Amino acid sequence: xxxxxxxxxxxxxxxxxxxxxxxxxxxxxxxxxxxxxxxxxxxxxxxxxxxxxxxxxxxxxxxxxxxxxxxxxxxxxxxxxxxxxxxxxxxxxxxxxxxxxxxx
Numbered sequence: 001x002x003x004x005x006x007x008x009x010x011x012x013x014x015x016x017x018x019x020x021x022x023x024x025x026x027x028x029x030x031x032x033x034x035x036x037x038x039x040x041x042x043x044x045x046x047x048x049x050x051x052x053x054x055x056x057x058x059x060x061x062x063x064x065x066x067x068x069x070x071x072x073x074x075x076x077x078x079x080x081x082x083x084x085x086x087x088x089x090x091x092x093x094x095x096x097x098x099x100x101x102x103x104x
Contacts, residue, residue, distance in 0.1 A: 013038075 015023070027037035058066060 023037065024034055027034045030037060032040065
């Protein structure tokens with residue numbers, strides 16, 4: 001339940017009469033007001049999109065390969081060692097700059 005002092009934003013949309021009628025019929029069928037129906041539908045769609053974009057899905061074969069690679073990582077080579085060194089230097093420099101207030 002929303003707190004009475006909570007700030008709220010307003011969202012407006014212009015739609016054609018046939019779409020407005022369709023939305024109102026759907027809202028009526030669910031027992032919700034048009035506003036409740038629109039907000040619920042929008043939140044459900046937003047959740048679905050966010051979940052899709054933030055979740056990695058593997059096929060069974062890909063998941064098995066991924067786990068095998070985690071269990072048996074490739075041996076380090078010169079290029080990987082150099083990449084780690086560059087990364088560690090960047091992290092160290094960023095931390096130093098943050099403490100001194102310098103931006104790079």
